[in-house]
Amino acid sequence: MYTPAITGTGVYTPDQIVTNDELVAAFNAHAEKFNARHADAIAAGEIEAKQPSSTEFIVSASGIHQRYVLDKTGVLDPEVMHPHLPERGNDEPSLMAEMALDACAKALERAGRRAEEVDLVICAASNHERPYPAIAVEIQQLLGAGGFAFDMNVACSSATFGMQAAADMIRTGSVRRALVVNPEICSGHLEWRDRDCHFIFGDVCTAAVLERADEAKGAHFVIRSTRCATQFSNNIRNNNGFLRRTREGHMADRRDMLFVQEGRKVFKEVLPLVSRHIAEHMADEGIEAAELKRLWLHQANKAMNDFIGRKVMGRVPEAHEQPNILQDYANTSSAGSIIAFSKYSDDMAPGDTGLICSFGAGYSVGSVLVERAG
Known part of the structure; x- marks a missing residue:
């Protein structure tokens, strides 16, 4: 059996930023147009008027101040309210693969590896x-990597579940070196016209190199253990999938064809699930709360992360112990905890222990317990 390690990470960040003020201005303009267009129905009580959003509301509800997106022109157009992401031809690289190449190149450089390895x-x-051919196989081909590739979807826990799959294969010797890539185009499945969620998501791509610890070329993080869990719930759901809305227009009669969340139920049910999952994982590995130097949590909501941090550490964590990137990136689904890990891990000393954890729709929870080495 071999010991797996994370030897490099990379983050692709789009160059377009949408601030809360910009987002609120666009949403409120849309709401005014909607209310004027449906004034008679609103007066008759047939439909509800759209309430305005505000920057204060967004920060209070989430802790988010801005987000990166692939296209802001459509998002900020009150008549459009979704990104313009034209469909690519079969002879062109997919959008997800294009994002992945940037993140993978950065991860490979940090690991001191070439794609063909x-x-x-x-x-x-x-x-x-798309359903097939797998995006992963396309990334493999564009990079010039060997071996095999496959896609995985566990919603916001996809990255940690992918790390467990790769780590397990490295342990058994079936692979030597893996890239776990998380291209998240969350702007494509967000309902930007819904006040309760129009501020939640942003776009990004992360990548991590996992390989045998004894072959690492520099400082790295040994993966001590991984743990995944799922529990079915409809409280976070998307019945359509990916980018269809951005190409065919809104499906106004099917709100459930985009991201839908019962926020209060999620908060009530997910927090104890995640806190218990982390506590049991640490206990099984003999890690006391005082020994945990860093907690890289899923970046969905600041209040949720603050609650989990207190439960896990038994006190309010210091800012460096539980780093947040939510204020800058917003919720980037599975990539959030990996962004936090990539940006806030270099300062850890050999022997320091940390835990990467993601959670979301499913419900799903994934945790990766790591120790700094080298």
């Missing part, structure tokens, strides 16, 4: 651009 690519993300 990789023998497994897992594209783990909330939504995929």
Whole structure:
């Protein structure tokens, strides 16, 4: 049996930013147009008027201040309210694969590896651009990697579930080196016209190189253990999938064809599930709360992360112990905890222990317990 390790990470960040103020202005303009267009029905009580949003509401509800997106022109157009992401031809690289190449190149550089040394690519993300051929196989081909590749979808836990799959294959010797890639185009499945969620998501892509610890070329994180769990719930759901809405227009009669969330139920049910999952994982590995130097949590909501951090550590964590990137990136689904890990891990000393954890629709929870080495 071999010991798996994370030897490099990379983050692709789009160059377009949507601030809360910009988003609120667009949403409120849309709401005014909607209310004027349906004034008679609203007066008759047949439909509800849309209430305005505000920057204060967004920050209070989520902790988010801005988000990166692939296209802001459509998102900020009150008559459109979704990104313009034109369909690509079969002879062009897919959008997800294009994002992945950037993140993978950065991860490989940090690991000191070449793409041809990789023998497994897992594209783990909330939504995929097409059912087949797998995006992962396309990424493998574009990179010039060897071995095999496959797609995985466990919603916001896709990255940690992908890491467990790769780590298990490295342990058994079936692969030597893997890329776990998380291209998240969350703007494509968000309902930007819904006040309760129009601020939640952003776009990004992360990548991580996993390989045998004894072959690592520099400082790395040994994966001590991984743990995954699922529990069915309809409280976070998307009945359509990926980018269809951005190409065919809104499906106004089917709100459930985009991201839908029962926020209060999610908060009530997911928090104890995640807190218990982490506590049991640490207990089984003999890790006391005082020994945990860093907690890289899924970046969905600041209040949720603050609650989990207190439960896990038995106190309010210091900012460096539980880093947040939510204020800058918003919720980037499975990529969030990997962004936090990539940006806030270099300062850890050999022997320091940390835990990467993601959670979301499913419900799903995935945790990766790591120790700094080298």
